[in-house]
Amino acid sequence: MYKAEIKVMLKPGVLDPQGKAVAGGLSSMGYNQVESVRVGKYIEVFLRADSQADAERQVAEMTHRLLANPVIETYQYTLVPVESEEVS
Amino acid sequence: MYKAEIKVMLKPGVLDPQGKAVAGGLSSMGYNQVESVRVGKYIEVFLRADSQADAERQVAEMTHRLLANPVIETYQYTLVPVESEEVS
Amino acid sequence: MKEPTLTEIKENRLWRSMGLSDEEYQKICETLQREPNYTELGMYAVLWSEHCAYKHTRPFFKLFPTSGERILQGPGENAGIVDIGDGWAVVFKVESHNHPSAIEPYEGAATGVGGILRDIFTMGARPIACLNSLRFGELANDRVKHLVKGVVSGIAGYGNAVGVPTVGGEVYFDQGYAGNPLVNVMAVGLVRHEQITKAVASGVGNPVMVVGSYTGRDGIHGATFASEELTEESEERRPAVQVGDPFTEKLLIEACLELISSGVVVGIQDMGAAGLTSSACEMASRSGSGIEMDISLVPRREAGMTPYEVMLSESQERMLVVPKDGSEEQVKAIFAKYGLPAVVVGRVTDDGMIRIYDGEKLVAEVPAKSLSTDGAPVYLREGKRPAYLDEAHSFDPEILPLKSDYTADLLKLLESPTIASKEWIYRQYDHMVQLNTVVPPGPADAAVLRVKGTTKGIAVTIDGNGRQVYLDPYQGAMAVVAEAARNLICCGAEPIGLTDGLNFGNPERPEVYWQLEQAIKGLADAARFLGIPVTGGNASLYNESSGEAIYPTPIVGMVGLLEDISTRLTSSFKEVGDVIALLGWPGSELGGSEYLKLVNPIPVGKPPRVDLAREKALQKVMLEAAGERLLKSAHDISEGGLAVCVAESCLQGGLGAEIELPWEGRPDALLFAESGARIVVSLKGENWARLQQIASESGVPLTRLGQVQGSEIQFRHTGVEHPLITVSVRQAKDVWKMALEKALLAERG
């Protein structure tokens, strides 16, 4: 079993209304040293695969096709083999 | 300047409707080896701080107070010093 | 980024990549008496794009009837305004967001809603309702499902958050839109006469202020992009996709309305397509003045933006305001309350020039008028009747086999996503916020909103029928106006104004140009005959992919008035035993119908002929009957014909109907023809005589069809023993209610 940890973020330059609102919230809470905030998604995918390479291929593909929206988002992922995971 | 990368996830026992839907979507796209998916948030906070320890303290506090809801969520963060960032 | 020099522009003919022709470039040089620099070229390119300049449609606009007793503002402003009495007026407009929605359905649709709302509140009106008109390919395709889900959530995501109810719309699924979906959104606002505000920059010396969101590199050249065909590369045109921020829009609405009621505003204009360039130039050219501004003062989200980028940015949720001189601090204070920046960036001048500085440096200087629609080129072309028409018209429905039972056909129609219940869609829209929605989406041909503090109601609808326009653009377009009007009168409302959305292919092709010309004439003739002024509209051309144009799709948004909202009607049957009748003329023209689509996906046949005199007489009768409260329900006959119309009235009310068709002819034509000038009504038997009297005074036929009954829908044909259709309400409802959701969620393979 493999666990992919995928971070999906808006591309630089794309307006991030969430990040803006959170930054505003933090500053009104008194965190005046916050310069900026970006909010994205964090996705964990547990999958079976024959090899690390196979898992890698699957994750790259599904991220590009479904998990991220390549028109406005970028992504990064890491992949680690795991013992059978508690599946929720 | 410091950059905090914060991952916020639903607690293990809390049902994740989004994760369930994404898993369903992936399996209908033919990714039959996906066991489970969890969807959370990935937040980047850029902040000024006097020291790593100061940054650490701020991030821990703002995450606990605002960025995650301890009733349903858990979080992890990493903190790295960065050169002045392009602020968006 | 460094901007190209004059030589680089010329050597590489950079205007071409901005969508300007060589002749247009020449015309700019002549106007300026010199070569434009890169920023100036960009400004001309966006404002002379089809989207902003209406180069192909403008010559036709004079055909539209635009005046009337109620008209407070016709075409030319951000939105039209119609008086509804008691000091109130309704502001409304439609806008397309087809190209952005094809690339990124959620954000494309969301920013479409945001844009049309700004057109409304910039006039001083509080937005009170949104509608949308959508076209997609057939749902069997996964890409289409993705588009549908994205567009619907985008509309919901934006509209729900800003607190403006989405109260109606229409959706068609047809192969003709497979490569190029249509997303048209309409917004409606309510304003006190004294609050009406215009987008003019008058008063030399008055400050010019940028308010709202920060400016980033979003959607540079979006207007140009909207004026091109979709290609593989457009998928790569990332910057043209903007992300909407409904939260900021909500604050902007409140701030602008508060500002306008404070009385210090001279003019205000939203920054839509072509951003700062279009707002500055339009405000100046409307009042014959000029504007001078320093764009280094514009609040920015990103570092290092060039003048070109600042002038062309289409960042959302921004406005340009010209307040009275001396009131700058008051403006700032109002926006500060809502956490929004408001910055003086320039002044109104009297020389008619748009003069842009970046700090000390003059970066652009062009006559405002030359940028505006008055200065932009106009193209009159030679149209050509498309060759497909003869073949399509030659289809004769008589060749279809006759059947003794049409139950299966009715069920197939009820199951087709175009006709099936749209509940899956409007359930995602907050259609109740603001507490005005008296008739919500679903149970009637239009939505009805109350005007608090009065007895009045406003009915709103949006309609189009690309299949019929494809078969005959002139007749088809007239039919669209007639249908929109019928939808309103079926609710008991008198039509008082319309806005149109022209969705067509590439007008440089003679066949498309012909469709455009014919359709506009059809819209204009119908509007004039029915006495419904056109207060504005929108054109979206170049809707093509892989060389295929969409069906020509003019859509009409229409607003109606009920002086007494308690006379409103819905389409559902209300009580067993009520008489069901047809008000209007029997019809049996199957051309272009959804029924024919069951056998032939491409539209065929001659579409129904529109008889405007009949439509007008029918309207009169219907309004009188509604006013006298003679009716229990009214529903106009459109897609799916009489059979679907009756079935819908049954399914909405959970009751059945017993119908006997008294006319001669092919049963399928009697059941499924989509001929106009027909309304199915239900009423108490005791009101029959009076209804008949009203109808005959106007020469409108009234035909008894049957009555409302318990749990079965049955159609008979006079003289034929076997019923044409027998189906339980329960079965029909299951099919109709779930069809859209099922089709959308169906897995592949």
Added chain:
Amino acid sequence: MKIGIVVYPGSNCDRDCQHVLADVLGLDAELIWHDRTDLAKYDALILPGGFSYGDYLRSGAIARFSPVTESVISAAQKGVPVLGICNGFQVLLEAGLLPGAMLVNDSLHFRCHSQYVRVERDHTPFTYGIEPGTVLEMPVAHGEGNYYLDPVDLAELEEKGQVIFRYVDAEGRATPEANPNGSVNNIAGICNEQGNVVGLMPHPERASEAILGSADGLKVFQALIKFWEAGQ
């Protein structure tokens, strides 16, 4: 009686609540912009629906830190009746005035439609005098109304009678089909231990005039009037 309606940036049912309280019921109802902290003159507070701060991050999360929220918390602790409707309910959860949290609807979609809700208890200012078991028709309109509380605390909440409204069908049965969003135990509304703070997802203000389809929601506001008149 003077009622304050808290307006956060992004609230959008504030004027609707004011319309019902002032125009329909003839009460004195004022809007309170979120930067105000002086709430002493209000006899009851309403946190209306909408999208405070865009509901970015989590519904109600940022509004919890608006200046006015601290004052709402102290008023609540003093026993002032506080009603959170929809987004207002979400703010009360984030503020810790009510237990639990909201997840996205199990359908993942925003849902807006009419809904039946059963009143479970009448010991709060907003259900005072309404017979438990009464079924009200009040619309829902939300994307994150899937109420969650861990099983142990949930048992306690039920035990202490803090569940005030439940999603039901027309016959008053709390079935899974009648649950629009996946909330645990079909919970539509709850109160705090003292009973003065109530939050619910359905919109009583949208069901307060017959012309809009239902006037059942008016009972919730009338309960407050009765409660006040009874000097409770």
